[in-house]
Amino acid sequence: MKKITLIAIVLFIGIQSSQAQVKVNPGLRGGLNISTLTNIDDNNFKTDFYVGGLVDIKFNKYFSLQPEITYSRQGDEGREYFDNGSYRNVNYELNYITFGAVAKFNFNGGGFHLLAGPSLDVKVGDNYINTNPENYDLAFVGGVGYTLPNGLTFEARIKQGLVDIYGYNGFDYDDDYYYNDVILNQLFQIGISYTFKTK
Structure with missing residues (x-):
């Protein structure tokens, strides 16, 4: 019985000490979006903004996990063509x-x-008139950053969408894959975030 009690105490102390090393700090993030859509002729990059919140879960000095929720304005600058051959930028x-x-x-x-x-990106608005883009996107994010001791962070990210905005999966009726026909979100972000220090 004494051995079981001793083991239980050691395990409890170990769990408590491991939990004490994990630091959870909320924060805010925002910055510049430079976005486009792939495989569209005569389109250009569109600049806009993103803003949101985060929770920095720091497990040790080398690794942390950061859940985020963000409002992101994306899209591209395209051309609307008219019957007479003229166009306007949109x-x-x-x-x-x-x-x-x-x-x-x-x-x-x-x-x-x-x-x-x-x-996971859930669409909350668009200004498309003749088409109806998909209501969601899945994406992968990669980037680099630098955090100052006061919690201010500077970051640059690349974000690649994985879902065609019109629902095309890249395959035709003969099961051949055509990457050049898939219209995906692409995004470059430059921004800052601030993590609040908690006790």
Whole structure:
């Protein structure tokens, strides 16, 4: 009985000490979006913004997991053609609420880090007239950043959508894959975040 009690106490102390090392800090993030859509002729990049919140779950000085929820204004600058051959430039909007979680790997426990993770994007608005883009996107995020001791972070990210915005899976009726026909979100983000220190 004494051995069981001793083992239980040791396990309890071990669990408590491991939990004490995990630090959970909320934060805010925002910045510049430079977005486009793949495989569309005569389109250009569109600049807009993103803003949201995060929770930094720091397991040790080398690794942390960061769930995020963000409002992201995306799309591209395309052309609308008329019957007489003329055209006008149009800013096509695809606005999402994104739910992501990035893993952050800190070099030598310092401020410089790499990050990567998935994202589920739910469309909350668009300005398309003749077509109806998909209501969601799945994406992969990768990037680099640097965090100052006061919690201010500077980051650059690339985000690649994985779902065709019109629902095309890239296959034709003969089961041949045509990547050049798939229209995907592509996004480059430059921004800052601030993590609040909690006790």
